[in-house]
Amino acid sequence: MVDPLAEVVTLLQPKVQFAKRSSAAGKWSVDRADPSKPFYCLIVEGQSRLVVDQGEPILLEKGDFVLVASATRSKMSSVEVPPGHRDSPHVVLADGEFRLGDPDAPPSVRMLVGHCVFGSPDASLLVTLLPKLILVRNEQRLSTLVQLVGDEARHHRPARDVVLARLLEVVLIEALRSTTGTAASPGLVKGLADERLATALRSMHESPKKGWTVLQLAKESGMSRSAFFERFSRAVGMSPIEYLLSWRMALAKDLLRRKPIGIAEVAERVGYSSASTFSVAFTRHEGQPPAHYAREYYEPG
Numbered sequence: 001m002v003d004p005l006a007e008v009v010t011l012l013q014p015k016v017q018f019a020k021r022s023s024a025a026g027k028w029s030v031d032r033a034d035p036s037k038p039f040y041c042l043i044v045e046g047q048s049r050l051v052v053d054q055g056e057p058i059l060l061e062k063g064d065f066v067l068v069a070s071a072t073r074s075k076m077s078s079v080e081v082p083p084g085h086r087d088s089p090h091v092v093l094a095d096g097e098f099r100l101g102d103p104d105a106p107p108s109v110r111m112l113v114g115h116c117v118f119g120s121p122d123a124s125l126l127v128t129l130l131p132k133l134i135l136v137r138n139e140q141r142l143s144t145l146v147q148l149v150g151d152e153a154r155h156h157r158p159a160r161d162v163v164l165a166r167l168l169e170v171v172l173i174e175a176l177r178s179t180t181g182t183a184a185s186p187g188l189v190k191g192l193a194d195e196r197l198a199t200a201l202r203s204m205h206e207s208p209k210k211g212w213t214v215l216q217l218a219k220e221s222g223m224s225r226s227a228f229f230e231r232f233s234r235a236v237g238m239s240p241i242e243y244l245l246s247w248r249m250a251l252a253k254d255l256l257r258r259k260p261i262g263i264a265e266v267a268e269r270v271g272y273s274s275a276s277t278f279s280v281a282f283t284r285h286e287g288q289p290p291a292h293y294a295r296e297y298y299e300p301g
Contacts, residue, residue, distance in 0.1 A: 002206040005177050012126050013119030016168040021097045023110045028088035028101035029077035037115040039068045044150045046109030051075045052133050063146050065175050067134040070127050122253045131187030136175045145171050186237030196221040204244050209271035249285050256294040263290050
């Protein structure tokens with residue numbers, strides 16, 4: 001059976017850029033406003049408050065893992081923050097831990113925070129298929145990984161930073177594929193959590209070249225056309241045909257980068273009747289013809 005999330009994650013090539021051990025005490029807050037750098041946070045001890053794009057505050061607790069993949073702005077803070085509180089400066093403690101707020105008080109929260117990077121040059125396209133925000137809690141597998149990360153972070157073993165980076169990459173992938181126990185904004189993860197929508201998503205990934213219509217996908221899901229369209233759009237954040245187009249473009253770009261094949265063959269593999277039809281669709285979606293993209297990004301094997 002085709003696994004849509006595995007296909008997207010494989011193309012994304014996610015890696016943890018760094019893991020920073022942080023703690024905080026008293027009143028503190030940190031604003032982040034760089035959507036080009038997906039941000040993650042793992043709560044090792046205590047509690048913190050998170051607001052994403054001026055949405056409702058989320059209380060993060062021990063064992064929670066949050067990935068903010070594409071938000072315009074996010075703010076982490078102490079559970080109680082006075083209105084208008086500015087970003088808190090940090091100090092580096094003797095053990096290398098970053099401290100926010102009061103450097104002398106017992107910490108109210110310990111965290112592992114950092115940015116992850118996506119190795120694919122098509123990350124901006126693929127990230128649109130994922131939720132803006134993923135919050136995983138009460139997941140036994142993830143909890144086990146979190147315990148390993150927390151244990152590694154607390155001890156000064158040889159190669160600690162290398163081990164933490166590898167463990168956090170596994171945590172990241174586990175978070176992306178978690179459906180139960182996951183709070184996610186609209187995207188592929190939320191769509192796969194719905195059994196009926198998952199059937200349609202798997203069908204599109206299994207046969208991307210097929211000339212799918214909304215009616216055919218609705219039948220795959222055992223739903224009426226209108227009910228399927230509304231439910232899919234609400235869960236995934238785009239219409240079924242928009243999702244199919246985005247996935248076809250992602251596959252096409254991967255083929256153009258990795259295989260020395262003609263435009264006509266790429267067109268056939270991703271569901272277009274001719275090279276010219278594909279070229280028009282690709283140019284409209286990506287802003288440049290497929291031949292130009294292939295020359296710029298081709299990666300000889």
